[in-house]
Amino acid sequence: MYKVLLEQDLVPQIHLFRMAAPAVARKARAGQFVVVRIDEKGERIPLTIADYDAKEGTVTIVFMEVGATTARLALLKEGDAIADFVGPLGVPAEIEKFGTVACVAGGVGAAVVAPIARALKEAGNKIITILGTRSKELLFWEDVLKASSDEMIVTTDDGSYGRKGVVTEPLKELLESGQKIDRVVAIGPVVMMKFCALTTLPFKVKTIVSLNPIMVDGTGMCGCCRVSVGGETKFACVDGPDFDGHKVDWDLVAARQRIYLGEEKCAYEEWQKSHSS
Amino acid sequence: MAKLNLNRVEMPRQSPKKRAKNFNEVALGYSLEQAQEEASRCIQCPKRNCVEGCPVGVDIPDFIKAIREGDMPEAVKVLKSKNALPGICGRVCPQESQCEATCTLAKKEAPIAIGRLERFVADWERANTGATKNSPKSPKATGKKVAVVGSGPAGLTAAADLAKLGHSVTIFEALHVAGGVLMYGIPEFRLPKAIVQSEVDYVASLGVKIELDSVVGKLATLDEILADGYNAVFLGTGAGLPMFLGYPSENLNGIYSANEFLTRVNLMKAYLFPDYDTPVKVGKQVAVIGGGNVAMDSARCALRLGADKVYIVYRRSEVELPARREEVENAMEEGIEFRYLTNPKQFLGNDQNWVVGMECHQMELGSPDESGRRRPLVKEGSEFVIDVDEVIVALGTRPNPLIASTTEGLETTKWGTVVADEATGKTVKDKVWAGGDIVTGSATVISAMGAGKVAAADIDKFLRG
Numbered sequence: 147m148y149k150v151l152l153e154q155d156l157v158p159q160i161h162l163f164r165m166a167a168p169a170v171a172r173k174a175r176a177g178q179f180v181v182v183r184i185d186e187k188g189e190r191i192p193l194t195i196a197d198y199d200a201k202e203g204t205v206t207i208v209f210m211e212v213g214a215t216t217a218r219l220a221l222l223k224e225g226d227a228i229a230d231f232v233g234p235l236g237v238p239a240e241i242e243k244f245g246t247v248a249c250v251a252g253g254v255g256a257a258v259v260a261p262i263a264r265a266l267k268e269a270g271n272k273i274i275t276i277l278g279t280r281s282k283e284l285l286f287w288e289d290v291l292k293a294s295s296d297e298m299i300v301t302t303d304d305g306s307y308g309r310k311g312v313v314t315e316p317l318k319e320l321l322e323s324g325q326k327i328d329r330v331v332a333i334g335p336v337v338m339m340k341f342c343a344l345t346t347l348p349f350k351v352k353t354i355v356s357l358n359p360i361m362v363d364g365t366g367m368c369g370c371c372r373v374s375v376g377g378e379t380k381f382a383c384v385d386g387p388d389f390d391g392h393k394v395d396w397d398l399v400a401a402r403q404r405i406y407l408g409e410e411k412c413a414y415e416e417w418q419k420s421h422s423s
Numbered sequence: 424m425a426k427l428n429l430n431r432v433e434m435p436r437q438s439p440k441k442r443a444k445n446f447n448e449v450a451l452g453y454s455l456e457q458a459q460e461e462a463s464r465c466i467q468c469p470k471r472n473c474v475e476g477c478p479v480g481v482d483i484p485d486f487i488k489a490i491r492e493g494d495m496p497e498a499v500k501v502l503k504s505k506n507a508l509p510g511i512c513g514r515v516c517p518q519e520s521q522c523e524a525t526c527t528l529a530k531k532e533a534p535i536a537i538g539r540l541e542r543f544v545a546d547w548e549r550a551n552t553g554a555t556k557n558s559p560k561s562p563k564a565t566g567k568k569v570a571v572v573g574s575g576p577a578g579l580t581a582a583a584d585l586a587k588l589g590h591s592v593t594i595f596e597a598l599h600v601a602g603g604v605l606m607y608g609i610p611e612f613r614l615p616k617a618i619v620q621s622e623v624d625y626v627a628s629l630g631v632k633i634e635l636d637s638v639v640g641k642l643a644t645l646d647e648i649l650a651d652g653y654n655a656v657f658l659g660t661g662a663g664l665p666m667f668l669g670y671p672s673e674n675l676n677g678i679y680s681a682n683e684f685l686t687r688v689n690l691m692k693a694y695l696f697p698d699y700d701t702p703v704k705v706g707k708q709v710a711v712i713g714g715g716n717v718a719m720d721s722a723r724c725a726l727r728l729g730a731d732k733v734y735i736v737y738r739r740s741e742v743e744l745p746a747r748r749e750e751v752e753n754a755m756e757e758g759i760e761f762r763y764l765t766n767p768k769q770f771l772g773n774d775q776n777w778v779v780g781m782e783c784h785q786m787e788l789g790s791p792d793e794s795g796r797r798r799p800l801v802k803e804g805s806e807f808v809i810d811v812d813e814v815i816v817a818l819g820t821r822p823n824p825l826i827a828s829t830t831e832g833l834e835t836t837k838w839g840t841v842v843a844d845e846a847t848g849k850t851v852k853d854k855v856w857a858g859g860d861i862v863t864g865s866a867t868v869i870s871a872m873g874a875g876k877v878a879a880a881d882i883d884k885f886l887r888g
Contacts, residue, residue, distance in 0.1 A: 187699045363598065368683035
């Protein structure tokens with residue numbers, strides 16, 4: 147069993163758990179993920195590692211409540227435990243000195259970008275962070291990202307905080323400004339990553355995205371997470387989760403995310419019914 | 424000499440109509456009377472061909488004699504002294520090509536039903552004394568530590584043998600339960616998970632420590648395990664990487680690898696969704712590509728989940744089917760439709776990326792290939808479409824490259840299998856042995872157990888050396 151040491155509601159529907167997982171913490175690197183299963187009847191879901199501390203033996207995950215499993219997870223309190231916490235899985239993010247890196251984070255993606263931005267900063271890169279959410283109430287970790295950033299731009303769709311609009315607008319301006327951008331890291335909802343990649347394509351700036359398809363084992367055994375990158379089928383769990391955003395077949399990523407839409411809705415409704423009664 | 428009794432005692436089974444709608448075990452097992460009747464047919468040959476036919480060398484005539492005499496505790500003792508997993512082997516071993524094939528009565532086409540008797544003994548023990556009650560007394564500890572990577576049939580067997588020899592054994596398992604393919608791959612109706620769990624518990628009762636959720640190569644590398652004070656490592660990680668056809672249309676929604684489909688159904692219990700959280704798609708028209716045991720298992724699961732029509736699509740003909748005959752017959756009885764000499768050319772999808780059909784070629788058989796089977800050849804212009812809304816690709820598996828790619832000094836083949844000495848299981852890397860599907864590519868439960876046994880003996884020799 148793996149214990150929840152710290153539980154925070156970052157914003158409505160987005161939660162942070164600091165888990166006791168010393169062995170995983172020892173090996174975790176930015177960009178990797180864990181597979182989590184709550185209990186005997188639970189499904190296995192992948193969650194990206196938001197932070198890790200080898201000395202304390204902890205791994206932090208941040209997740210959004212989107213269905214039955216994440217809703218059940220959100221109910222756990224400090225001191226509660228989950229059955230399984232498997233990792234660190236996937237290939238770590240590529241960290242070296244590239245020069246100037248634009249880190250673009252959308253919504254819950256802020257938690258995934260944070261350790262990557264920090265590692266890139268420690269490797270000597272200049273970091274320009276663009277953080278976007280729908281509105282001010284959904285914004286979190288501005289301070290965490292700021293600590294690793296030389297420049298920081300915040301956008302909200304409704305203009306309730308920072309600049310009004312979506313992240314691709316300041317990204318495009320940045321690329322047009324003539325400032326040399328050596329690499330872009332864009333992590334967030336599929337549609338946001340897709341449009342970031344489309345934005346950077348004409349400027350030929352390498353754009354790394356982190357894919358989070360449906361998985362079961364997370365170790366290359368099932369092939370559920372297959373994605374098409376540059377015309378080749380890859381397993382996101384072992385070949386990724388980071389890929390070249392210019393080569394990803396985004397329509398396929400979006401379509402394969404919808405495989406269990408009906409079942410997910412059914413399970414969420416069942417859970418809500420049983421939970422309210 | 425008494426007259427030979429050539430009437431094999433049949434084992435009761437659920438009727439095809441009934442079992443096609445549930446996940447309960449198909450075969451129901453012998454009663455004590457049936458087991459004793461079958462056991463009494465054994466002529467106790469002085470030359471024990473059956474034992475030689477068993478990859479783990481079970482003293483078959485001895486446990487059969489004990490059944491006949493009604494001494495069940497003795498039967499259990501004899502069986503488990505060589506085989507830690509009898510309830511599993513009695514169900515999934517291909518006895519017809521091993522012990523039963525070498526049985527003297529096989530010449531009269533009535534070999535003793537050794538598998539059914541083995542199953543009976545294991546089930547008797549579980550029901551009457553519990554599978555862990557008869558664990559041997561703790562041997563003298565050698566003070567040597569052995570790591571076993573993977574808890575499938577090879578790993579469990581190696582771990583049990585090494586523990587019985589007094590070594591301190593830890594199994595590292597990537598999934599959340601031990602058992603490997605016995606848990607995620609073979610369906611409940613063929614091998615109930617409670618039986619696997621009880622035999623895993625028996626191995627644990629020998630003093631074997633089982634670390635779940637431990638992905639070797641990620642959580643710790645093989646070299647880190649060795650540096651951590653383990654004196655030897657046995658690699659039994661199997662062949663877990665699914666093979667696909669490699670067609671661009673293969674990523675349509677509704678196309679599963681057999682590994683994914685079976686893992687969802689067996690390991691994650693998707694057949695109990697939404698009581699269990701993991702879903703699986705239930706197609707109306709399902710095509711399973713392949714002709715092995717995994718294809719049969721996938722097809723029969725799809726049927727039980729409620730498919731109207733399930734096809735086995737196989738590029739050769741019936742005689743070349745690699746699956747066990749018994750499983751093919753079970754599938755046929757349940758209503759699985761076999762489309763022989765048929766090979767997919769491409770998958771057809773709708774605008775939502777869902778599979779709606781499979782374009783196939785008709786095949787014909789040419790001259791034999793290197794496997795000795797006649798090579799299937801495409802009949803030009805023979806394309807036709809099968810309407811399907813789910814496809815399960817069961818074309819075999821390869822070893823997962825995770826460990827080999829993170830370990831210095833392991834030799835692998837172009838198929839990704841690890842090179843190991845057949846007689847000892849020793850790899851070219853110091854202190855590392857390997858056995859089972861990781862060495863041979865996908866094979867059988869019992870051959871993996873045999874390899875685990877061979878390696879355990881050699882590891883023991885090395886540790887005492």
